[in-house]
Structure formats: C-alpha cells, structure tokens
Amino acid sequence: MIQIQTGSRLHFGLFSLPADHAEPWPNHAGTPTLPQRQFGGVGLMVKEPGIRLTFEEAKKWSAEGLHADRALQFAVACCNSLHIQTAYHMRIVSPAPQHVGLGTGTQLGMAIASALHAVARHDGKECNVVQMAALIGRGQRSAIGIHGFEHGGFLVEAGKRSDAEISPLLIHCDFPTEWSILLVVPRDLQGVHGSREAAAFSSLKREPVDERATEAMCRIVLLGMVPALIERDLETFGEALHEFNYRAGTMFRPFQGGVYSHPRVEQIVTCLREFGIPGVGQSSWGPATFAVTDQAHAAQTWLVRKGVISSDEAIIATPCNHGAETTIPTKSADG
Template sequence: MMIGRLFPTRRSHPLEPLDSIPASTPHRAARRWTLRAPSRVHFGLLSFGGESERRFGGVGVMIGDPGIECEWEEWDRFATAGEHAERAANAARAWSAFHASPLPRARVTVVRAPPEHVGLGVGTQLSLSIAAGLHRWRNEPIPPPGILARSVGRGLRSAVGVHGFLEGGLIAERGRAAGDDLSPLDCRLDLPESWRILLLRPIGVSGLSGEAEREAFRVMPAVSADVTGRLIDEARMRMIPAAARGDFDAFSAGVYAYGRTAGGCFAAVQGGPYNGERIARLVSTIRAMGISGVGQTSWGPTVFAWLPDPRTAELAAQELRASDPEGPLDIQVARVDNLGAAIDVGPSGAPCGSRTTCPRAARLIREHHPAAQADTLGPRPEP
C-alpha cells in the first residue's frame, strides 16, 4: 500500500505548481529561467539478481546543497555549457530521439553541480533536469515519472532519484517488477528542517559507474530473500516510522543498520559493507564520535552522517577536518530538500529567488492512512 506525506510540507515561501500556470503567463514568454534540482543520498538497495518478483528498490533522501542549477535562455540553436555540459547534451539528444522531436533554440548552462560518480546521483538529476526543462520550454506538462526517466535512460535500477527529483524528501520504493517502466513509489516523507547531513568525500576518488558498474552487478551473488526481508523490516518498522514522528535517534539507528546490511550485499566487489578499507575506517571514526546515523551513499566514495541540528553538524565537521590522518576530505554540511526540482520565476518572468515546484507532486502524493504503515515496501518476501 502506498503511503504519502505524513505531515504537511514546511515551506518558507509561496509556491505554485507549474502545471497550474497557463501557457500565456509572463515567465513562459520571457524564455529565461533557472531550474534547480536536489542531489540524492542512497541508503542501499533491497535486492538484485536472483528470481525475486521485484528487483532493486531501496530508500534514500534528497539534499539541497550540493545540488544542480541549470540556467535556460533563448539561443540561436540548442546548446549546453558549464559543468557536465557533455552529459547535459547527451540527455537532450536522448530526449529528442525518444520523443522524435527536434531540440529547441535554447542554451542550457549548468551553473552548479557536484562531481560525477561520487554517490550523489548527479547523472540522474542532471538528465531529469534537462528532460523536465525541455518540456517546460515547449510549454508542455511534465509527463509521469516513468516516461520522464525513460526519455533520458534513467531509473533502470533504483528509482529513488527519479521520485526524489519530483518530490524531494525521504523516498522509499519497492523495486521493479517485470513490465514496470519504473519502480513504484511506496513512501515519501518530509524530514525535519533542522536535521543536517554531513557529507565526507575522499578527494580524487570515485565510485563505480558505466560498464564497471554493470559488470559488478553481473558478478555479485544475488541478494537472498532473507536479507531482503530484513531490509524491508528495518525500513518499514524502524526507519520510516521514526522519520514520520521526527525521532532523530531511532531514525539514525535505522539508517545505519539498513545501510550496513545493504552494503554487505556488495562485499564481493567492495570487500565488505563499505567500498574499501579507508571508507570503513572513516565510518568507524565518525561513529566513535557518538554519531550513529552513518553510511555510504550508493557506491561511494561519499560517506554521510546524520546530525540533529546545524550547530552540531558544524562542530562535527570542524572536528573531522582537523583529525582525518589519511588524506584530504571534502566535507560539506547539507540540508534535506523536502521540495524537489523547482524553477525560479518572478511576477514579471524574471528570476527572483522564489521557487516553484516541478509539477508531478499532486499525482504522486497519497493521503496518509495510519493502518498502512506496516505495508510500506510491500510484503516480506518468502525465503
């Protein structure tokens, strides 16, 4: 059973869904706007390999900074510029081929984006930003998430980043069944605005991607039904209920337990639940500081740690910057993004800093039913 928002989104400014803005409004005519998208932190997959009814699935959260920012403006042809410009161009070409539609006369400048292949889902978030931006440039509604993802070749395994692009917040998805365009969204929650996520990345290191990632999934043993069941139980019985009631300590404990179990499924490639000895030692160092909600996002190398408030997060960041003996770390304090992709427009169509949500939220959000909590992520698989 699907569970949607369990408490209202806390917003600091008025928002208007893009689908509610008529084509004649000024911001469409101005042809200059900025689309912002969050990054994705992935706690781990539920399953892969084997003969299970559903494959992949998982839980993750969207963060607002570092994120992706794309400026759109009129141009004499379609062009991309800035960070990851070639990836943006590839996404646009894929979208054009999928829809059998020419690209518009527009330039997309990727003003800001995290590095690729560090566990923050940059490929998916940037590709979806291009696809959503192309629909908005053509004054078209954003299609359902499965079509949006397929148009740029994303969501082939985990769908956390696809649903999170549109929704923000904490995302749980059950995995793809045969015939699914995209793994269904099971649960989407706002997290408290005060919570922070510390991101720690060894500089000069990257996670698996492309053919190396595909080969890893080919050689790793299948996740057993028992392990998938334990992951589902951890998510639906501890992590998600704790998030819903804003219980930071229980949520942090659940995130660590879930991530360590999920990471163990990758031991044949990683050498353990984390991607290498340095990452494992970094996780141990952070937990020795009394921080329990620690994990590796996706293949890493980025490690995340949950802190209850901004001050605690900054103090932890300062301590880690001063203490790591194994080489330089990029350390950032991130906020949860409960909004999802957004566009900056003003009353006259000029960018102004007010954010307008990308328009699938009304379709995806479900009303809360208290009895449904135990059914999040579907039934426990039979061993």
C-alpha cells in the first residue's frame, strides 16, 4: 500500500497581477530593461488540516472519501500521461476542505501525481515537480502550493515570466515551530475558484499596472517579513505580514468589493487585531483567515466567547517545515 501525507497551503498574497499592456521595468536611465513578472507571492505550509491518501492495487480505479471524484480525475490524467496500467483504490483519509483558501486542490493533485510518479519511477520513468504540476494542470499562476508540496516551510516565489512553466522559488526557510497559526474557516462560505477565478483574473488584467505597489510589497517582504522571521521577531513579522496581506487584498478590490472576500472575514481580522495579534489576514481568496501567534488557544477562546466564531470553525495549525512524505513498499528480491 502506498501512503502519502501533505500539509495545507496558506497564501499570504501576490506581488503583482498580469496586465494586458505590461512593459518591461525601466532601468536608471528610463530604458525598459527588466522583464515583467506576473503573480509571485508569499506563503506557508502548515500540517493541519492537511491531506493523507492511501493507494492499494485493485482491478479498476475507485476512490472513497471527501473529494473522491476530483481525486479520480487527477489520477486518470496522471495515468494517461505516465502510461500506468495498474489500477488503484484510493482512500482520502484526512481531507482538508476545498475552495476555502488552503490550496487543497493543488495538494490533492500533487499528492496523487507524486504517488503515481513513484510507481512509474520503479519502471524507469523520471518526473520532477514541474512536470508533476503540469500533469494536474497546476502552476499557471501561483506556484506556492507546488513548491510547498516539495519543500514545506515559508516560501517566496519570484513570479512568472511569460515563457516560464512555473514561477521559480526565490526564498525557502523553516518557520519557527514555537509559533502557531490559528486558522478560522467560516462555515457556508467559499472562496472564488474555477471559472469565476479565471474570470476575475481576466477582468483584473484590464486594471492599470501599479509598479509602486509591487515595489512596496517587495520591500515589506525583503526588509520586513524575512529578516523578522530569521530573527524570530514575532511582532515585527506579524505587522509586516498583515501589511503585505492587506496591500495584496487591495489589488482584488475591483473584483471582490473590498480588501477581504467577505464581511465575516473582515470582522474576524479586526477582532484578532483587537486581541493583540499583529499577523492576521486572509489566505488566498478566503474565507480562511490566519493569525500567526504564540497564544492561539487564548485567541480562539476569546473569539468564541465574543460570538465571532463557533469552536468548530477554528483549527490550531503548526508549521510544516518539510515536503510531502511518501511511503511506497519495496519489492522483494524474489518478486
């Protein structure tokens, strides 16, 4: 039986959006020189809620558990590309929710691609993480989830050039294990996804390019967030994270009507800041809301007592500083 375990992805925000008429960035003389990069951004892998899958050989493909239909779609696509004839029964043992800002689709697809690649590799077929992402149609915009699947930890990606397969990984480092992440996932809300997400980016391409905004966000990450992370300065890291996330949200204001995707998300962010946690924001399209803190239990209790959330809407997550873990049985010498 093959087993694979991966974490969940928090996306803190993009550096920039694609534009219909983006020009190369100018040098000191004003000459367009540096190629524009699209998307890019910052994120973190956490252990909870995560995804765990098992694969057992079977007469035909089947799947059980939450997201079973989507898992089968990924499996069929991978098998067709890798020319795998063996069928498996997949069990999705601990599934993270979909379409809430935790990158579940990418982690599920990468887990399946990785497991089937492990099978194919035994037959001499090689496949890297970029190729795995291509198998499941990922990496067209952000690659935080792809790099997070491989490496875990805190991640900064550079952004895609127009001719690139995925955005390259710029910074990767371990996240302090003494810090926790309070995740609040409001019930009955979903983030933008699928065709609506594609429509959102299509409409946002018509917005004017704001190079100053991208420059400011790069400064926040390079001179604020990353040094504070290395120095284990939770307060400074939190303030930089919140500011970066807020500025990232303003890019989507023309589409979602505000910095955050829903008034409930804004309420949760405001309340957590009032509690005294600086590093609060929305992951991706939301509605998942994060708070990086060393007092997660107290913050959760406070939110519940105020009636802002119910206890089952919160998860206390821990950093995942390693990539996905795959266990595949070895074949004995006698077959």
